[in-house]
Amino acid sequence: MNFDEFYSIPHTYFSQEHSGGMEECLKKYNVPPCSAIDVGAGEGRNSLYLASVGFNVYAIEPSKVGADKTSRRAKESRVNVSVLNTDILNATKDLKDIGFAVALTSLEHMDYDYLLQAVKEIKRVLKPGGYVYALVFTEEDPGYKKDSSNASECASFIKHYFKKGELRELFSDFDILEYSEYMKIDESHGSVHYHGKAKLFAQKR
Ligand SMILES: C[S@@+](CC[C@H](N)C(=O)[O-])C[C@H]1O[C@@H](n2cnc3c(N)ncnc32)[C@H](O)[C@@H]1O
Known part of the structure; x- marks a missing residue:
């Protein structure tokens, strides 16, 4: 399966609620509505939320099915989202500030080399004082340990599981406002199990 096939399923996990952790950080640090990019927007749950609270959002999503779904959902929710149906390095060429x-x-x-370029590009497009919220799967995850019954729905597509401290290290030239690595319980599929995640909220100097 690839992401086009995955997003052809009518109700996936990614069509549900926006990230509560992202909302919490935006509120805690009083981030005002501004221009925003959603890197790998999927079916648009975070883009839709950001647009609904006044952000000018570019939803970057290489899957045509995901990008089309994001556009359709934005229209239905009557919010304005600029959907860029391409990968991050193409999408951000003309973006700044x-x-x-x-x-x-x-x-x-x-892929790891591409990921490093993507992080560099995220850093470039942000203006000084701009913020980044990133959430990644870590090597603690059942998917990394090849425990397929408890891996996430998209584990077979994952190309790089993050090591301890790796996400923080990638943004070490930013002010790290929040960083945690944790196990999160998942009761949605397989037996009750945990996923390994790392979460970062940081500000460009
Ligand atoms: C696990 S999904 C997460 C979707 C969304 N962020 C969410 O949480 O609902 C990962 C997404 O990253 C996208 N992606 C993969 N490679 C990408 C790239 N080079 N540039 C931008 N997005 C990419 C995939 O197409 C997929 O939609």
Whole structure:
């Protein structure tokens, strides 16, 4: 399966609620509505939320099915989202002065060398004082340990599981405002199990 096939399923996990962790950080640090990029927007749950609270959002999504779904859902919700149906390095070429970037479980879907370029590009498009929220799967995850019954729905697409401290290290030239590595319980499929994740909220100097 690839992401086009995955997003052809009518109701996936990615069509559900936006990230509560992202919302919490935006509120805690009083991030005002600004231009934002959603890197690997999927079916648009985070883009839609950001647009609904006043952000000017570019939803970057290489899957045509995911990008089309995001456009359709934005229209239905009557919010304005600029959907860019391409990968991050293409999408951001003409962008700058972005105030907020979110990458929710998307960086690990890139080959490692590409991922490093993507992080560099996220840093470039952000204006000084701009924020990034990133969430990634770590090597603690059942998917990394090849425990297929408890891996996430998209584990077979993951190209890079993050090591301890790796996400923080990638943004070490930013002010790290929040960073945690944790196990999160998942009761949605297989037996009750945990996923390994790392979460970062940081600000460009
Ligand atoms: C696990 S999904 C997460 C979707 C969304 N962020 C969410 O949480 O609902 C990962 C997404 O990253 C996207 N992706 C993979 N490679 C990418 C790249 N090079 N540039 C931008 N997005 C990419 C995939 O197409 C996929 O939609």
